[in-house]
Amino acid sequence: MTILNGYATLAQVKNYLRIVSVDSTDDTVIEDLVEKTSRLIDRHTGRQFFASTATRVFTAQESSRVALSSNDLLTVSSLKTDLDGDRVYETTLTAGTDYDLYPLNLPPYSEIKIAPLSVHYFSLWAKGIEIVGTWGYTATAPEDIEYACLVLTEMAYKERFIFPKMTDEVSERLNVYRRIT
Secondary structure (H helix, E strand, O other), rough: OOOOOOOHHHHHHHHOOOOOOOOOOHHHHHHHHHHHHHHHHHHOOOOOOOOOOEEEEOOEEEEEEOOOOOOOEEEEEEEOOOOOOOOOOOOOOOOOOEEEEEEOOOOOOOOEEOOOOOOOOOOOOOOEEEEEEEOOOOOOHHHHHHHHHHHHHHHHHHHOOOOOOHHHHHHHHHHHOOOOO
16 A cells, blocks of 8 residues: 555654564554545645645636635646536636736635736636646645644554544644634
């Protein structure tokens, strides 16, 4: 098994647990716990701390702005609108000319607004905006997230939990990353 989108590596966990690196007896168990712990952190914060490329659709709140709800956006490959409601995204908008990402110059982005001099607008049809982009709070986990993953993985490993459990101490450390809704 290989850790997929985990916030700690097998080597980091083994070092943290003081397990000799050549001892591979529990490697699969540790890798599974790292993945489960990482998803626990995602659920606790309402965010993901890895980058994933995907196409997502949104409904604009008004013709000049679209909130990305509970989606953290890192980069945009393409942004298109469906102007007639047929779910064919025929109008491509250009970054900087037609739209701006907010907060300005500081990913992750949570909102997109039509640029002041653009001739385009956002369609108000349900699912009228299609964004192909890179999504996530960050491309790599911040140190606090790595540390939380190590602590929770250690606790689950030592207690032989099947699923990691959140602690008050780790929760407090993660609260700075929680999505405000």
